[in-house]
Amino acid sequence: MQSILRKARGRADRFDRKLVSAVSAFPGGVHDDFFRQLSAAANKGKLWFGIAAVLALFPGRTRRAALHGLLAQGVASSITNLGFKTLLPRARPHPEHLPVFRFVHPQPTSSSMPSGHSASAAAFAVGVGLVRPGLGAALAPVAAGVAYSRVHTGAHWPSDVAFGSAIGAGAALLTRKWWPVRPPVPDTRRTAVVAPQLPAGRGLGIAVNTLGGSYAAATKTALEEIFPEAYIILLAEDADVAAEIDAVATRPGIVALGVWGGDGTVGTAANAAVEHSLPLLVLPGGTLNHFARDTGTSTIEAAAEAAASGTAARSDVGRVRVERGQPDNPERLELTMLNTASIGLYPDLVRRREQLQKKLGKPLAGVIAMFRTFAAGCPTTLIVDGVRHRLWILYIGRGRYYPRDHAPLLRPVLDDGVLDLRMITADEALARVRLLWSVLTGTVATSGITHLSESSRIRVESGESSMVLAVDGEVMAGVRTVDLTVRRDALVYYSPGS
The missing domain is CATH 3.40.50.10330 (Probable inorganic polyphosphate/atp-NAD kinase; domain 1)
Incomplete structure (x- = not known):
């Protein structure tokens, strides 16, 4: 096997030197300055950040294309610079391989294999193209020019550029489902x-x-x-x-x-x-x-x-029946829920924010409460409709909320007769890692730890100790059981244009 690898590397080296020799034979001219400046413009991704900033001015798919391009570029750059450059040390071309007037000064000192510039260029162009093919086609010559400039200026061997470009294209394909476009929200209906x-x-x-x-x-x-x-x-x-x-x-x-x-x-x-x-x-x-x-x-x-x-x-309204306190002397409450209820990390966040906001103000208190909650957060053991779960969050919306992920915002219909149930569970292996990864990549809605369903009733019992329940922002501690049901068309409300 080692013999085969040495032969393959020897053939690649000979091929690299042959191509570099051909580039060296090109006569000097204004193109030398052009490729040197193009290569410098792509240092640390500056060129792609600038293009993305322009694309971001146009909402919709164009802005989404820019986001995907930058996401793919970030992944490709990380894989190239933190991974392969360490695993594949290689000397860069020597000054004798190219004319002095063409050679980049100073030459980078990191491993030549693979080309980070090429990886970023391919990742951004392909990433944009997967969302907006026309823009991707327009960027392809720019990306190819950046990749070639690394050979033209003596910064890389051709095989470095080819390998880096392959990494970039792979990163774009890998991230194509990250931060997906949210489906449209239905029209408001009353x-x-x-x-x-x-x-x-x-x-x-x-x-x-x-x-x-x-x-x-x-x-x-x-x-x-x-x-x-x-x-x-x-x-x-x-x-x-x-x-x-x-x-x-x-x-x-x-x-x-x-x-x-x-x-x-x-x-x-x-x-x-x-x-x-x-x-x-x-x-x-x-x-x-x-x-x-x-x-x-x-x-x-x-x-x-x-x-x-x-x-x-x-x-519709939600009817919430709560039992809390000691089992031998429980306190029973009945509440009306208009919006949402939740159990898990969110009530803890609200409680910490309320403790801090008088001294720090609500914005800063909210930030500090968030970090404290998630740093110390542990799953809650609950029995949901008779099934035991370890949960980060149990979210219950009175009516279907959109988007269908962990951060619902809009509810276009108020009388659909359902409870919108969302569980983010810790039952699975590596649950915390999977949770953080899904938040990072915007894939919470499609992650295996997220469970979306609808019902007209739900019963939740505390598993190991009492739970903290939030109903329409009001937090209650010491809860042992909670039953939620939907009362259809129970409330008449004034609404313009109904």
Whole structure:
């Protein structure tokens, strides 16, 4: 075997010297400066970063092509410089092999085999071409010119360039499914119903949570100007939010319930609205208000328009039954879920963020909480519908959320009758490595540790100890069991254009 390898290497060396000799015979001219400058432009990937920056100005597939090109280039460069150059030491061409005026100065000192410039060039061009073939074809001559420039300037032997180009093309093919294009989100669809018209807010009772992140002294004044005939109450810091909202809902003359606050407050108001058969007007307030975004009332003007015209729609709600505390003396709670529930790392992150945000502010607190959570994070053992799992995250959405991965953002339909279930499990071998790799490559949705399903009910039991549950951003510790079901068309909400 060694004899065969020595013969093959000898033939490659003779072939390299023959080609370099042919290049050496070329007469000098402006092309020497051109290839020297082209080679220098590609140092450390500068040429490809510049082209990618231009392509990124055009959204859609062109921007995606630039991203894939850079991703492939990064992989090819790492494989070449950190792997093969160490495993395959080789001397570069000597000055006597090429004219002095053509020879690159200073010559690189790393191994000649393989060519990193060629690997990056091929990776970027092929990577772009796999997404946008026309752009890939346009870049092919540039990539070929960079590869040839390494021979022309004496930086590499031809076989170095050929091997590097093969590595680059392979890296582009390897990464073609990384960071895949997300499928389109379905159009928003609402089931329209007629609700009481509320001109100037007549018949509307509004509960305002003063602890909402965007509350200011002028909030009540602004609401009074827009809804001058509405009954508006400010929920004090120590108020029983559920009791106060229920009192608004049962106040004589109230035909619709309004709420200004975050997701937790809106969920409490939704529960009261369902119980008392009132339509709900969700106002854009609080730290987070995802339901206002989903209902189309993410601006106060849109909410006022819907209330005045009486345009509304129906939504399902989630019913959450929680048992927590000691098994011999459990505490039982029943909650309404409008958006999401989760168990695993996410509730821990929320709890750490809340502990830090008063001192550090929410943005910095969120960053520090994220690092602490994932550095110390461990899987949670849960029994999901009778099956034991070790889970990083159990996510439950009230309705189908998009995209279909670990970071859902949009919910175009509010009455589809399903719970969107997503489990990222630690049951598999090398689960932590696989989790980090899927996050790095954007393949969480297709990873073997991710399990997507839909149901109208789910039961979760703590496996080894109590669990931490978050429902619409509200965190509860010490939970032993939780049952979630869907109540179809239980809530009527105001929505412009329904």
